[in-house]
Amino acid sequence: MIKIAPSILSADFSKLGTEIQDVEQAGADYIHVDVMDGHFVPNITIGPLIAASIKPHTQLPLDVHLMIENADHYIPAFAEAGASIITVHQEASPHLHRTIQLIKQQGVKAGVVINPATPVEMIRDILPDVDLVLIMTVNPGFGGQSFIPSGIKKIEQVARWRKEYDLAFEIEVDGGINTDTAKLCTDAGADVLVAGSAIFKTQNRQQAITDIRQSVKKVD
Numbered sequence: 743m744i745k746i747a748p749s750i751l752s753a754d755f756s757k758l759g760t761e762i763q764d765v766e767q768a769g770a771d772y773i774h775v776d777v778m779d780g781h782f783v784p785n786i787t788i789g790p791l792i793a794a795s796i797k798p799h800t801q802l803p804l805d806v807h808l809m810i811e812n813a814d815h816y817i818p819a820f821a822e823a824g825a826s827i828i829t830v831h832q833e834a835s836p837h838l839h840r841t842i843q844l845i846k847q848q849g850v851k852a853g854v855v856i857n858p859a860t861p862v863e864m865i866r867d868i869l870p871d872v873d874l875v876l877i878m879t880v881n882p883g884f885g886g887q888s889f890i891p892s893g894i895k896k897i898e899q900v901a902r903w904r905k906e907y908d909l910a911f912e913i914e915v916d917g918g919i920n921t922d923t924a925k926l927c928t929d930a931g932a933d934v935l936v937a938g939s940a941i942f943k944t945q946n947r948q949q950a951i952t953d954i955r956q957s958v959k960k961v962d
């Protein structure tokens with residue numbers, strides 16, 4: 743079963759608790775928390791204080807996507823805030839192996855992310871150490887952007903390596919996911935679909951999640 747991770751970047755921040763409860767009741771599997779620092783990406787969003795304040799409002803795992811420089815400085819605080827998964831960018835992590843080990847030392851699952859312009863080969867050597875690989879299909883920073891299809895070949899390649907090396911990490915995809923693009927990703931091997939505007943910008947979140955789940959089952 744495909745997992746759905748609504749990205750709260752597109753939620754109403756004035757009522758985050760009820761927004762999160764709404765998507766949990768609607769059948770979400772993870773709550774995707776987009777953390778941006780205004781340096782690595784041109785936007786500023788959520789810090790550990792907000793992550794900690796939303797944690798009591800959901801039973802779902804907090805899937806924390808760090809789009810920040812100096813992630814090592816903040817990983818303990820996000821773990822303390824209740825993150826279940828923390829993902830860091832290959833492009834922002836000069837000592838990626840050390841950073842992945844730091845996440846695991848906090849008792850949190852560790853993931854690695856690559857941007858649309860980063861060759862998938864850049865994460866090959868870290869695959870045995872991660873619990874999740876996140877392939878970006880937009881340039882990180884904002885919700886509501888168009889899907890960049892070059893991510894599909896990366897999902898396929900990561901899925902091939904997972905099989906070849908007998909590994910068990912999840913493959914997640916993020917950016918421009920909707921009923922038109924979800925199936926391209928799941929057919930390529932994605933297990934977790936992050937969707938922001940396709941879920942939070944609708945009135946009926948249950949219908950939105952059901953529609954994405956149905957779209958990946960369609961026979962072409």
Ligand SMILES: O=C(CO)[C@H](O)[C@H](O)COP(=O)(O)O
Pocket residue numbers: 749751752774776807880881882883884885886887916917918919936937938939940
């Ligand atoms: O990481 C992100 C942006 O950096 C968001 O998770 C992503 O863009 C989701 O939004 P949408 O589904 O609207 O594209």
